[in-house]
Amino acid sequence: MGDDERDDIIDDDESEGGASSETKGPSKIVKILLFVAGGILLIVLITGISFLVSKYTVEKNYTRSQQIIQGPPPPAYNTFELPEFAKTTSDAEPHFFKMQISLAYEPNVELNNELIRRRDQILNTVNILLMDKKYEEVNSKEGAITLAEEIKAHINLLLASGKVVQVYFKDLVVN
Numbered sequence: 001m002g003d004d005e006r007d008d009i010i011d012d013d014e015s016e017g018g019a020s021s022e023t024k025g026p027s028k029i030v031k032i033l034l035f036v037a038g039g040i041l042l043i044v045l046i047t048g049i050s051f052l053v054s055k056y057t058v059e060k061n062y063t064r065s066q067q068i069i070q071g072p073p074p075p076a077y078n079t080f081e082l083p084e085f086a087k088t089t090s091d092a093e094p095h096f097f098k099m100q101i102s103l104a105y106e107p108n109v110e111l112n113n114e115l116i117r118r119r120d121q122i123l124n125t126v127n128i129l130l131m132d133k134k135y136e137e138v139n140s141k142e143g144a145i146t147l148a149e150e151i152k153a154h155i156n157l158l159l160a161s162g163k164v165v166q167v168y169f170k171d172l173v174v175n
Contacts, residue, residue, distance in 0.1 A: 077104035111162035
């Protein structure tokens with residue numbers, strides 16, 4: 001064995017040591033690029049799924065709203081006009097409100113005559129109902145609906161020839 005063989009063995013050892021340091025794994029730059037690419041892919045995937053879900057829900061709501069069946073309009077009622085009521089609320093700091101209402105009823109001559117005869121009783125009943133109202137009770141949709149139902153119920157207690165079907169607010173102003 002000569003010097004040539006020793007040189008070959010030494011060269012093989014050096015080439016193995018040099019190659020092992022390069023093949024330990026991907027460099028840091030490649031790892032960072034893989035993480036960035038994975039993050040971008042994840043964002044694109046989440047955005048796509050969100051788009052598809054929102055599109056599905058919008059279409060579902062649209063078809064649901066298209067399935068609403070419109071019924072026939074309510075019948076035309078006769079109305080009995082009452083004069084304007086102007087009151088203050090029963091709050092610690094009173095508010096002024098005024099309203100004008102009409103009583104709706106099914107066409108009935110007897111009921112119309114009874115409403116005319118009992119006009120003063122009806123006005124008294126409505127005035128008494130309005131006396132204890134607070135600002136919150138007359139300044140909201142729910143409060144106005146409740147007030148209309150109260151007025152209707154109390155007036156129907158007075159009537160014998162028929163019933164008031166609906167109370168219409170022609171004017172309702174709250175300050």
